Amino acid sequence: MNITLNGKDKSLHKAMSVTDLLTGLELTPETVVVEINTTILQPDSYQSTILAEGDQVEIIRFVGGG
Amino acid sequence: MLTIAGTEFSSRLFLGTGKFSSSSVMAEAIAASGCQMVTVALRRIDLDNPEDDIMKALGQRPYTFLPNTSGARNAEEAIRLAHIARAASGSPWLKLEVTPDPRTLLPDPVETLIATEKLAKDGFIVLPYINADPILALKLQDVGAAAVMPLGSPIGTNQGVLSDSMVEIIIEQARVPVVVDAGIGAPSHAAYAMEMGADAVLVNTAISIAGDPVAMAAAFAKAVEAGRTAYVAGMGQRSKQASASSPEKGTLSSDLGFLT
Amino acid sequence: MFQAPDFNTLIKQINSSTDTDVEKALRTSRLSLDDLAALISPAAEPFLQQMATRSSEITLARFGKTTQLYAPIYLSNYCTNRCAYCGFSADNRIKRKCLTIDEAEKEAMILHERGFQHILLVSGEAENAVDVEYMEAISLRLRDKFAAVSIEIQPMSTEHYHRLFLAGITAVAVYQETYDRDMYKQVHLSGKKRDYDYRLETPARVAKAGMREVGIGALLGLSDWRAEGLSIAYHLQWLRKKFWSTAFTVSFPRMRPATGEFDPLEIVTESNLSQLIFALRLFDQDVGLIVSTREEARYRDGMLGLGPTRYSAGSCTAPGGYGNSDSEAEQFSVGDHRTFTEVSEMIKQKGFDPICKDWDCGFQIDKSTDPAL
Numbered sequence: 001m002n003i004t005l006n007g008k009d010k011s012l013h014k015a016m017s018v019t020d021l022l023t024g025l026e027l028t029p030e031t032v033v034v035e036i037n038t039t040i041l042q043p044d045s046y047q048s049t050i051l052a053e054g055d056q057v058e059i060i061r062f063v064g065g066g
Numbered sequence: 067m068l069t070i071a072g073t074e075f076s077s078r079l080f081l082g083t084g085k086f087s088s089s090s091v092m093a094e095a096i097a098a099s100g101c102q103m104v105t106v107a108l109r110r111i112d113l114d115n116p117e118d119d120i121m122k123a124l125g126q127r128p129y130t131f132l133p134n135t136s137g138a139r140n141a142e143e144a145i146r147l148a149h150i151a152r153a154a155s156g157s158p159w160l161k162l163e164v165t166p167d168p169r170t171l172l173p174d175p176v177e178t179l180i181a182t183e184k185l186a187k188d189g190f191i192v193l194p195y196i197n198a199d200p201i202l203a204l205k206l207q208d209v210g211a212a213a214v215m216p217l218g219s220p221i222g223t224n225q226g227v228l229s230d231s232m233v234e235i236i237i238e239q240a241r242v243p244v245v246v247d248a249g250i251g252a253p254s255h256a257a258y259a260m261e262m263g264a265d266a267v268l269v270n271t272a273i274s275i276a277g278d279p280v281a282m283a284a285a286f287a288k289a290v291e292a293g294r295t296a297y298v299a300g301m302g303q304r305s306k307q308a309s310a311s312s313p314e315k316g317t318l319s320s321d322l323g324f325l326t
Numbered sequence: 327m328f329q330a331p332d333f334n335t336l337i338k339q340i341n342s343s344t345d346t347d348v349e350k351a352l353r354t355s356r357l358s359l360d361d362l363a364a365l366i367s368p369a370a371e372p373f374l375q376q377m378a379t380r381s382s383e384i385t386l387a388r389f390g391k392t393t394q395l396y397a398p399i400y401l402s403n404y405c406t407n408r409c410a411y412c413g414f415s416a417d418n419r420i421k422r423k424c425l426t427i428d429e430a431e432k433e434a435m436i437l438h439e440r441g442f443q444h445i446l447l448v449s450g451e452a453e454n455a456v457d458v459e460y461m462e463a464i465s466l467r468l469r470d471k472f473a474a475v476s477i478e479i480q481p482m483s484t485e486h487y488h489r490l491f492l493a494g495i496t497a498v499a500v501y502q503e504t505y506d507r508d509m510y511k512q513v514h515l516s517g518k519k520r521d522y523d524y525r526l527e528t529p530a531r532v533a534k535a536g537m538r539e540v541g542i543g544a545l546l547g548l549s550d551w552r553a554e555g556l557s558i559a560y561h562l563q564w565l566r567k568k569f570w571s572t573a574f575t576v577s578f579p580r581m582r583p584a585t586g587e588f589d590p591l592e593i594v595t596e597s598n599l600s601q602l603i604f605a606l607r608l609f610d611q612d613v614g615l616i617v618s619t620r621e622e623a624r625y626r627d628g629m630l631g632l633g634p635t636r637y638s639a640g641s642c643t644a645p646g647g648y649g650n651s652d653s654e655a656e657q658f659s660v661g662d663h664r665t666f667t668e669v670s671e672m673i674k675q676k677g678f679d680p681i682c683k684d685w686d687c688g689f690q691i692d693k694s695t696d697p698a699l
Contacts, residue, residue: 300361
């Protein structure tokens with residue numbers, strides 16, 4: 001299955017939830033915001049949201065800025 | 067005490083967190099500045115090279131985080147970023163930046179006005195970054211901006227408050243606080259903005275790229291305080307002519323001899 | 327809504343001003359309300375000449391060598407209020423008259439022939455004589471003949487002001503008479519005008535309705551003129567912040583003998599009036615300052631260019647008085663009896679340009695900010 005993650009193609013070899021994805025990337029869920037197909041995901045639905053073919057996933061966090 | 071949208075700030079210096087050499091220098095500089103409001107930006111995580119989480123570096127300090135919408139080129143993009151920012155910070159504070167020209171990064175007044183109105187209606191505390199345009203500032207406050215952030219000069223140029231005559235008008239007319247943002251390259255620039263009556267200044271580059279950012283942050287803190295104190299004390303007016311301190315004789319044009 | 331500061335507190339503040347406060351205020355380019363308090367205090371009296379010089383410089387820079395001219399038309403002297411100081415008071419046994427629409431137009435055309443482009447329609451406060459329909463009808467008749475038509479009638483609702491704006495009215499003057507709440511109750515004996523707060527909120531309703539200009543002011547001679555001046559400045563500052571696209575004027579009618587035989591409670595000298603005008607000019611560089619024909623020719627000539635921006639001329643304060651001279655039913659008697667031409671000539675001789683036309687009400691487009699309208 002293929003998704004677009006932060007603008008790059010990524011293939012997933014099994015069905016996974018957003019929590020699984022974040023764990024695989026070694027990201028702490030509290031420090032990021034996840035957007036799927038331009039809709040912001042509530043943190044309490046990370047576990048129950050299963051990624052689907054062609055999903056546009058954005059993982060965003062705060063960085064330094066003026 | 068500066069109050070924006072009901073929140074009080076004893077420090078009138080806001081700091082940007084970009085371009086620091088390291089997170090630890092940034093954290094130290096912010097601490098040295100005594101500021102209570104820091105701006106942050108939102109970016110996709112570079113998954114090949116994830117940076118440190120900035121929130122972790124700033125720790126549990128009592129700052130108000132002011133996420134910006136930097137990178138947005140129109141109202142729609144800014145509104146999308148605003149919602150992501152609110153999800154990430156859990157707070158409605160927002161520095162609205164809409165900059166369609168990547169070269170100058172000057173703010174787009176039309177898109178900024180559109181986005182401010184929508185976001186304010188949606189419960190955001192919107193602080194729009196604008197060119198020093200007094201009418202725009204008034205229109206923004208009318209549609210719900212919590213403060214306005216006119217630029218002193220183009221971002222990153224360190225030229226100081228070149229827009230002073232317009233900033234002065236904004237300060238005189240606005241009901242909402244005025245935060246001078248962008249172009250402040252030296253503590254004297256910050257002091258000058260504060261002497262004019264600005265409610266606060268936002269500084270980033272001048273501190274982050276200084277030889278000693280921590281010392282520079284402290285210098286800015288003093289400058290902002292000095293400028294504010296001078297403003298409250300009441301500045302004398304600037305004049306091109308020398309004026310005698312003893313009473314002037316009535317000139318022909320203002321002779322009051324007609325009074326009974 | 328605007329809350330007028332306590333009058334007695336203002337008096338105390340003003341009277342505690344020192345020479346140092348005055349000197350500081352004169353050195354400042356952006357004056358605070360505290361600076362203004364100093365400039366209208368007794369401590370500023372020795373500085374009158376300096377204040378005049380600065381006021382004149384500012385006025386010249388902002389308004390140029392011009393003076394606007396207008397004339398009032400008294401539509402009606404019917405009034406349902408009893409106000410101790412006013413010739414139109416419901417108590418007064420005077421000949422009452424309310425012009426018909428045709429008569430009002432006739433009066434206006436007399437002024438038009440004399441050269442006026444800006445008229446002020448004035449009436450007593452009696453809704454059964456002068457109401458929104460009546461004003462609307464007159465305005466529609468006059469809008470194409472005059473550049474500006476202002477009104478000074480009873481306070482109205484925002485909706486009614488908006489109707490009049492659409493009919494071509496450009497400006498509304500509504501004076502608080504006195505900002506001193508206690509004195510207000512004492513001199514406004516009965517009628518709708520007794521409601522201090524409703525009157526105080528009227529300028530905001532006018533601005534909300536989209537009018538280009540709002541006139542505020544106080545009748546000098548009822549209470550402490552210094553505190554009246556400071557109250558006006560508070561009101562003006564509040565209005566400016568809230569309605570930034572509205573122009574504001576301030577008027578300083580100084581009490582003169584009226585049919586009601588009411589003697590001013592406080593004496594306000596020409597020197598006092600001048601101090602107030604100069605101080606307000608220093609405080610607000612852009613506000614229009616009006617001096618009417620209540621003041622004598624000598625005073626008005628002398629003040630030209632020193633702060634005031636608008637004079638009335640050739641005024642008659644009785645309804646129908648231009649076509650039919652009858653001074654019995656005047657609101658107040660006039661101090662400057664010169665004609666429009668004579669006043670214009672004086673202005674020209676002093677090197678100023680008499681301005682009759684500053685705007686064309688035909689250009690007015692509905693852009694009121696209140697979505698309810």
